Amino acid sequence: MKRLIAPSEVKGKLKAPASKSVAQRAIAMASMANGHSTIYNVGNSNDSLAAIDICKKMGASISGDGSKLSITGGLKWPSDEIHCGESGLSIRMFSAIASIFDKPVTLTGEGSLANRPMSMITDGLTKLGVSCTTNNGKLPITVNGPIMGGIIEVDGSLSSQAITGLLMAAPFAKNDVTIRVKNLNSRPYIDLTIQLMDEFNVKVDRQSNDAYRIVSGQKYSPRNFNVEGDWSGATFMLVAGAIAGEVDITNLNPKSLQADKAIIEALMNAGASISIDESNISVRKGNLKAFDFDARNCPDLFPPLVALAANCQGKTKILGVNRLHGKESDRAATLQQEFAKLGVNIEINNDIMIVEGGTIKSATTHSHGDHRIAMACAIAALNANGEVEIENAEAVNKSYPDFFEDLQKIQINQENR
Ligand SMILES: O=C(O)C1=C[C@@H](OP(=O)(O)O)[C@@H](O)[C@H](O)C1
Numbered sequence: 448m449k450r451l452i453a454p455s456e457v458k459g460k461l462k463a464p465a466s467k468s469v470a471q472r473a474i475a476m477a478s479m480a481n482g483h484s485t486i487y488n489v490g491n492s493n494d495s496l497a498a499i500d501i502c503k504k505m506g507a508s509i510s511g512d513g514s515k516l517s518i519t520g521g522l523k524w525p526s527d528e529i530h531c532g533e534s535g536l537s538i539r540m541f542s543a544i545a546s547i548f549d550k551p552v553t554l555t556g557e558g559s560l561a562n563r564p565m566s567m568i569t570d571g572l573t574k575l576g577v578s579c580t581t582n583n584g585k586l587p588i589t590v591n592g593p594i595m596g597g598i599i600e601v602d603g604s605l606s607s608q609a610i611t612g613l614l615m616a617a618p619f620a621k622n623d624v625t626i627r628v629k630n631l632n633s634r635p636y637i638d639l640t641i642q643l644m645d646e647f648n649v650k651v652d653r654q655s656n657d658a659y660r661i662v663s664g665q666k667y668s669p670r671n672f673n674v675e676g677d678w679s680g681a682t683f684m685l686v687a688g689a690i691a692g693e694v695d696i697t698n699l700n701p702k703s704l705q706a707d708k709a710i711i712e713a714l715m716n717a718g719a720s721i722s723i724d725e726s727n728i729s730v731r732k733g734n735l736k737a738f739d740f741d742a743r744n745c746p747d748l749f750p751p752l753v754a755l756a757a758n759c760q761g762k763t764k765i766l767g768v769n770r771l772h773g774k775e776s777d778r779a780a781t782l783q784q785e786f787a788k789l790g791v792n793i794e795i796n797n798d799i800m801i802v803e804g805g806t807i808k809s810a811t812t813h814s815h816g817d818h819r820i821a822m823a824c825a826i827a828a829l830n831a832n833g834e835v836e837i838e839n840a841e842a843v844n845k846s847y848p849d850f851f852e853d854l855q856k857i858q859i860n861q862e863n864r
């Protein structure tokens with residue numbers, strides 16, 4: 448699908464979509480709990496749909512839709528291969544969960560997932576006694592549990608997602624598990640995992656220096672759970688308000704542990720006008736200037752931050768480029784490539800990205816199959832000197848299927864090509 452976005456002034460109010468990070472975790476935990484859970488507001492992102500399919504394959508009984516999902520948990524060994532769609536979180540989380548069985552389980556995926564690194568999964572699981580194989584560090588992965596447990600050290604510099612999986616599967620290990628994490632990045636995602644485990648009644652004991660101890664034999668309890676709104680998707684709309692008008696967003700929890708809530712700090716540093724209360728975040732266009740930002744704990748903010756920085760006067764510096772190679776695309780390189788088409792110069796200097804704000808040109812861009820690149824190009828189009836085309840725009844379905852409908856609601860002129 449091709450989408451054409453015209454320069455537009457934005458105005459309106461939107462409800463943030465469901466957080467796929469929260470939804471995927473909640474679906475997994477409800478599926479591990481013996482008994483009946485209801486999960487509200489899961490949404491319809493492809494990644495959350497992938498998590499639902501995986502849990503069904505692993506024996507959970509799931510019915511309902513994006514607004515209300517009924518899950519009767521209790522996992523069984525899946526005789527078939529597990530297909531994780533394009534979700535990095537799902538494959539890394541469910542590889543650990545599939546290791547609770549004493550028979551082999553093969554997990555695979557499609558699209559961009561085929562090119563993403565998986566060695567961080569096998570590294571931790573092997574240390575906990577699971578036999579694992581991959582195709583030279585890529586898909587498919589085969590795990591053969593059970594998880595024995597023990598004290599292990601893992602590296603968290605490339606991704607936190609495998610650590611989320613290890614934490615979630617640890618109560619099923621034969622012995623207690625202690626995970627010591629070196630070089631942890633994306634820390635808020637681990638905090639989110641531990642918060643949700645606690646809500647499903649499994650305790651993680653945080654020790655000093657990034658060590659986490661999980662007592663074996665704890666059981667997930669079924670519960671009714673509401674998935675909060677997605678700061679990651681909403682950031683694009685908040686940036687739209689900051690560069691091109693005014694936007695109000697509801698369904699965002701200001702006390703959320705989601706990493707991408709940090710967009711607020713970036714918007715403030717850039718000089719946008721923001722007001723925040725429990726039920727509404729309001730952003731208005733400001734006199735925007737370049738800013739410095741550390742995105743090592745919130746790597747998904749790079750694409751919206753680049754759209755923001757392109758509209759700021761001066762050179763914005765964003766730290767954390769090394770985290771971006773293993774995403775849906777090599778995100779630093781794709782941002783550089785696509786924004787060059789829009790006339791925006793991006794330099795990469797080791798771990799730092801430098802974005803030079805200025806005039807944004809009309810151009811045809813491509814998502815590279817990466818939802819956040821499609822959304823960043825769409826937002827950059829708002830102040831362009833002509834229309835911006837986005838090829839392969841359907842990539843947004845991975846996290847935010849209603850993205851273009853929501854753009855319509857805030858009066859952005861667009862059409863399908
Ligand atoms: O746990 C999660 O829900 C996620 C963790 C992050 O990945 P890394 O830990 O690989 O940085 C983030 O980029 C991804 O979109 C979602």
Ligand SMILES: C=C(OP(=O)(O)O)C(=O)O
Pocket residue numbers: 494533534535536537747774775819846
């Ligand atoms: C990297 C992302 O997701 P995942 O790793 O779960 O595929 C993302 O949503 O930007």
